[in-house]
Amino acid sequence: MKSAIFxxxxxxxxxxxxxxxxxxxxxxxxxxxxxxxxVLRTAFSIFWLWILPGYAIMLYWQNLSFLERAVAGTAVGMAVSGIGGYYLGLIGLNLKFHAALLPILIIGITLAFLWKQPASESEEKEPAPAQE
Amino acid sequence: MKFELEKVFLAVFVTVFLLIGIGFLWDNQLKHDFPYGYLASDSFQHQVRAESIKDAGNYRNEAPYIVFGIENVIGYYPPVLYHLSVLFSYASGLPVYDTVYFIPFFGAMIAALLIFFLIRSFNRQVAILALPFSVLVFAGALYTGFTWGHWPSLTSQFFLAAFIWSLGRFDLKKHWILPSFFFSAIIMTHTSEAIFAGLFLMLYLGHSWLIKDLDKKKLLNVVKMALLTAVLSSYYLIIFRGIWMVRQPFQFNVVKAWGAPLLFAADFKALWIFLAVGIITSAWLIKKKEFFVPLVSIALLLFGYTNYLGFTDRAFQLRFFWPITLAFLFGMGIYQLGKVLIKSWKTVYSVAIAAVFLVLLTTTSTAIYPTYQKIISQGLMDNGHWEGLGWIAKNTPQDAKVYFLYGDIYSQDALLRNVKRMHFLVVPDDYIQAINDREIKQRYETEQPGDGGGGAAQRTALLGFEFPTDDPERRPLNGEADICIFDYYIVDKAASQPALAQYNILLANEMLKTGWIKPVFENEIMVILKNENPGADCIEERNF
Known part of the structure; x- marks a missing residue:
């Protein structure tokens, strides 16, 4: 059976x-x-550090449009990597490794958590705006 | 592919927002040879701290050169902005002085989009119409929030916008995890904004109660949110409680001005036509769930005036984001006025009107309403100074003591920390007095700049801290000092007042006469002298 997240x-x-x-x-x-x-490296860095991990976390909240999830996910990615980076540094993982490891860690943990998510919970439609 | 006007407008808005915010300011480059566009000392304070964290690989302690040369001072500043900038620097290859400046702009852009999506959940047309108002974060006094270095506050307000978005889009009945992430990030980026987040949460719960939407589940989720937030930020909160709340405790104090340009609500001038209509037409929604969106704007407008309730400059800082947080009222005002004329509203009308306002607010200059004000300046730093400061950081022993003779930019003393060594600075008034008296002296009024806000706190136990700078023996130097005791001297060769630079050179030549003080670095801006016999008399006091 294929995962809904997949x-x-x-x-x-x-x-x-x-x-x-x-x-x-x-x-x-x-x-x-x-x-x-x-420019390419800078844009890719933002994508890798914040957009992708945030997108992965936001997969849990499917009832939003892709664009809104991507934007909110960037904010989530920044919050989580900022906090996570601080604590990982304190426990001894030098910051120079974080740019590579932290996104992998966030994406990995999130996907592992969401992999078994049943389709019914993850497939919702975008709510319509209150007024047009 | 379906053409979506709204998305195209969003892309245009984001481009304009970044272009006028950071693009022009940075001369349309991402990578600079030195901290570019830094207009005040606070900017360097954050740049240096971020650099020091990158050097150390963690933020366990402050670098000694930041805190008067004192070792083992715990890292006491909210850490998130610095970690984001270090990570971004490693990934992008941009210097930390660029990434730490970039993040508040990027955060403001994301905040504007999040508020757009929040308003869109209320009304799509209002959301589109509201968007151009956000560019006013780069108008007059507000732009100084970026250029003068209020970066932690701005980044924290970005997380505050995200926190509010998460409350509005999910409702705490359904989810509490995202608000916890954002609340923790607020605490760990610039803690004072957490008070405003807490106040807003109370207003949100109060409104939920008013509309009979406050049930046990929502309250339970608030508790869960608070618990997760406490867990995520507990380590830093202990530091905050033990240092900041001790050194800078809350005091009721009405403050009407601060040492920076200030925005008042009245400064929106003619735009108040739309804001006022927005407030009035939102008021009738107060007993509906949709009032959440107007509540954001009204609450943040009021929070900006809590300087009358003891929140001092923290309230002023909150105004930096007014164009983003009050945008709903602007959009709502235009929409309601427009609806008087146009009964059947279409998205194309909203986009067209929003585009006109985007142009008006970014390209015109008028006294009738606030507009974007372009800043093109390389800022305080220049290549020559940067090269010299960097030379000290790379080529001198860790325990070297550096003395700065007069320099035009050195009054913004956080930039001196870029030598990454303990440093001292001549007090200009005494220097000028010596020039007027035509005297060459060995002792000058001297100060030891550094970050004293946290008292250079050292941890004594999990909850215990002591403050070395309270010990009279360990207080930073602030008074007359023998300048011959230092290891290196920074001598600027030019100044806005030529007499000051000439006096610098006169002093340097006096020191060179000793034979043990020698030039070790020189460029078009400065000379660096090395003292191989610190403590020995190095100047023959006389009149000239």
């Missing part, structure tokens, strides 16, 4: 890719004097 990830992976592409274009537009490589 299905969701498969469906939304192209959207995530699009978020990264939009981020790169947006950053190149704002920082147009910067080299493309620096």
């Amino acid at each position: 299905e969701k990830l498969k469906k939304e992976a192209p959207y995530l890719g699009m978020v990264l592409i939009v981020l790169i274009i947006l950053f190149k537009a704002v920082f147009f004097k910067e080299s493309f490589l620096t």
Whole structure:
């Protein structure tokens, strides 16, 4: 039996890719004097450090549009990695390893937790705005 | 692919927001050769702390050069902003002085979007119309929140916006985990905003009670949220309780000004037409669940005036985000006024009107309403100073003592910490007096700058702290000092008042006459002298 989360990830992976592409274009537009490589690396860093881990955490809350989850997920990703980085540093894991390990840790724990989530809990429709 | 006007407008908004906020300020570059666009000492305070955490690999302790050379001072500042900037620096390859500055702008942009989604849950058209108001975070006095270094407060307010979004979008009946994450992040980024988050939570519960939506489940979830928040932030809260609440306890004090530009609600001027209509037309919703969204704006507007209730400059800081948190009232005002003329409202109208306001608020300059004010400045730092400060950090022993002669930028003394050594600074008034008296002296009024807010606290037990700077023997130097006892001297070769720079050079030449004080670094801005015999008389006192 395939996990509902796996299905969701498969469906939304192209959207995530699009978020990264939009981020790169947006950053190149704002920082147009910067080299493309620096823009690319900066945009990818934001995507890797905050958007992806936050997106993974927000998979638990499916009753929002992808875009809202991606934006809120970025805030969640920043909150969790900021707090997590502080404590991991205190217990002895040097910060230089965090940029690689922390997102993997957050995504791994979240997906392990959500993997067995039944489809009924994870597939809800986006609520309509109160008024148009 | 379906064309969605709303999403296109969102992309345009985000681009404009970042372009006018940080793009122009940073000369449209991400990576700079030195801290760029830093306009005040506080900016350097945060930059240096973030650098020191990156150097140490953790934030167990403050770097001694931040706290008057005292060792084993516990890391006492809320840590989240610094950790985010260090992680971002490692991942992106950008210097920490760029990443720590970038994060408040990025956070403000995410906050504006979260408030947009919150308003959208109320009314999509109002959300679109509200969005342009957010760019006013870069208008006049508010922009100084970014450029003068109120970064922890701004980043904490971003988490406050996320906390409010999570309450509004989920309702505590359903979920309590996300608000816990955000509440913890608020506490651990700039703790004072947690008081406002707590006040808002009480208003939210009060309103839930008013609309008969406050049940046992919601209250239980508030308790769960508080518990998880306490667990996540407990280590730092102990530090906060033992240091900040002891050194800077709450005192009821009405404050009407602070040492920075200040925004008052009246400064929105003509835009109050929309804000007022927004408030009035929202009032009738008070007994409905949808009032949550207007409540955010009204509450944050009022919280911004708690400087009259003892919240001092913390209330002023909250105003930095007013354009984001009050945006609903602006959008609601336009929408309600527009509805008088247009009965059948379409998204295209909202986007068109919002686009017009985006242009008006970012490209015009008028006294009728506030607008974005462009800042193009490399700031206080320059390549020459940065190179010299960095030379000290890389090429001198850890216990070296560095003495700064007069420099135009050194009054913003947090930037001196970039030498990463214990440092001292001549007091300009005494220096000027010596020039007026045509005197060359060996003893000058000297100060030892550093971060004294937390009293350089050292931990004595889990809950116990002592404050070394309270000990008269260990207080930072502040008085007349023999300048020959230092290991290195920073001598600026130019100053806005040429006489000060000439006096610097005169003193340097006097020291060079000894033979044991030698130049070890020089560029177009400064000379660094090394004293190989600290303590020996190095200046023959005389008149010139």
